Amino acid sequence: MARAIDPQKKADILAAARAVFAEQGFVGARIADIATRAGVATGTVYLYFASKEALVAALVDDLLSRLTVELCAVLDRPTTVAPIDETIRAALAFLLSERDLLSLQRLDLGLKGLAPYRPLPGYRQLWQELATRLAARMAQGQIRRYDPLTLAALLIGTVEWVAEIGLLRGDGDVAKYEATVLQVMNQALLPPEEGGVSRVA
Amino acid sequence: MARAIDPQKKADILAAARAVFAEQGFVGARIADIATRAGVATGTVYLYFASKEALVAALVDDLLSRLTVELCAVLDRPTTVAPIDETIRAALAFLLSERDLLSLQRLDLGLKGLAPYRPLPGYRQLWQELATRLAARMAQGQIRRYDPLTLAALLIGTVEWVAEIGLLRGDGDVAKYEATVLQVMNQALLPPEEGGVSRVA
Amino acid sequence: MARAIDPQKKADILAAARAVFAEQGFVGARIADIATRAGVATGTVYLYFASKEALVAALVDDLLSRLTVELCAVLDRPTTVAPIDETIRAALAFLLSERDLLSLQRLDLGLKGLAPYRPLPGYRQLWQELATRLAARMAQGQIRRYDPLTLAALLIGTVEWVAEIGLLRGDGDVAKYEATVLQVMNQALLPPEEGGVSRVA
Amino acid sequence: MARAIDPQKKADILAAARAVFAEQGFVGARIADIATRAGVATGTVYLYFASKEALVAALVDDLLSRLTVELCAVLDRPTTVAPIDETIRAALAFLLSERDLLSLQRLDLGLKGLAPYRPLPGYRQLWQELATRLAARMAQGQIRRYDPLTLAALLIGTVEWVAEIGLLRGDGDVAKYEATVLQVMNQALLPPEEGGVSRVA
């Protein structure tokens, strides 16, 4: 578990792990297979990652980092109306292209029981970044006022769920899901037009 | 005639499995422990369930059935306004009391890779029942018109997600999450009052 | 293990056991399968046979009994020359038609290690009956003089071996094997014609 | 570089397997015991052999290889008369000293049912080598003419059978069995002396 230095090799192992996890599931994946696929020896994997679970964590954390970057880019673009459609579309498209990691991300909770659970740092990061930007848009009146952190969590969860339902479990009719989500979220998030009436005190 | 099969025994095993899975997680749980806890021999478990995974499936399926009953009861009560708050509160309260099963439900996706995934019958059932009732409310003008099936999926996903975030991962400040979800969903679902303006074409 | 009385049922179980053993081998055969095939319940098998191994023993013993009858019939027919060809042909034909039992018979030795081994009664019986008849033919000068018991064992072994090689392992070209065995055995057993010379003192 | 594979270790495992199989029989033998006896960890056995059955096969194959060497040595020694006695005696003596493997060899047939049976390579080898040498002796007129392959099979079978009868099942009076086999085989194999008469056309 000594800190190894070849970043390319680390990336190779991660990529191999991703492929094998996607094909075999967590339980079915074997470290030896991952090593072979990465072109290294079994033991080498342990020079870069402490355990099988650490591989999952690294993979998911990476996914979340990239999603964070993706969404921040969209939300940081200055607009006069909140880019709700763009954000949700970007998130869905991103998760669509990473469907294999999506299932991994679902995994880590069930693996341990109700044992104390520490969310991945990447999660808190994504959550925070999103909340900050949502709060800014609220301040500008582009989005209705909700608790920013909770709204961020809600948005992430909704999109992830739809990605899972639509892509992994469902019939793949993503367009329909996406359309409805956009409608619902616009309705919930966009502020009342002048003369419009908010439904919630 | 030999001993008649005992339906109570099946229930006992299921209950024991639930407890052990919650305590040890899927990987940590041992069939032998489940059997002991259920007061039967190891082999007896296999008279009622084909495998360890089948136990998870049965448990989750049961959870979904009971959730279905719960939510249908709320939605079937005739009201003049859609019981959005009541439904979401009921769902959250139910999942709160079943947090151990919630983590199991997360599990079944990651256990297999992207291998052909068959959603549990209970899922489709819940989805259908909910969609039917939402459609009825839409027809009565109590809820804005969305695609009922997708909306049902969206609602389920949102609630499950919040339950997970709020209860398992977060700080347990359920009230805050619940409040925000209620606000968002009311905003999205309630129809415009007379003179109000829908935000979505 | 109480002595059960329905002889037909016992025969049914034996027949089922034979079929299942032949298909699955000893280790692969399950008592439950044998019971199903015999049209009885699992427990019923144990009313007629003490154990799985007892089934094998009963099957093999039965095979040997029938082979004994078969061969005695041939050897008891009074002839002026020893019916060597007829005997060997009859034995081969019989074993050919019972090839499934042949493999079972091979089994019981390897099942236990070098632990004290008691040959089946049927074996000693076959051996004795054959030896008696061979001795009689020797007395009549129809067969060269060898130790009768040993010769009987040798004959049985040779025929069984050829049946196994020719039928189970080999290419099924039984005719060639049979022809050679007949040649060899005639050469070895028939007494010298007048003027002929025995090779062995 | 990691530890180099140790061919000695493979031999150790094989030797341990042989001992344990002989003591406990195939079913009774436990891989863990074999490993302990060989001085390796349980899993190590599986680095060298694919399964429990593969151990049996390797053991038997080895036995046959050594028997082949043994018999070829005898038959390759140039003589003016066929070394029938020597060959049979050598084979019997060899099998006598390997009686534990003999019982294993009996096993492999019964383990599987009538399922497609592939004889061990060692068998075909032994068969071929013997047949070649018998054919050579026939060409020199030292042995009567029979089909060489069939005769080889017949000889092997006879000797194995006698070894089994005499050593494992019988009363251990090997000398008597051996004497009779030698008589019979000499009679069958030695060519007629001048003026002698063959019994078979």
Add this chain to the structure above:
DNA sequence: AATGAATGAGTCTTCATTCAT
């Protein structure tokens, strides 16, 4: 006698992880 649900001992095999080279 017959049934077949229940038993529970028993073990092969896997594979994450280690460590000698």
Add this chain to the structure above:
DNA sequence: AATGAATGAAGACTCATTCAT
């Protein structure tokens, strides 16, 4: 750092046998 042979704990599942009905 890299290797991959070695480790050995761990457990799901089977199935011969029993016995309550």
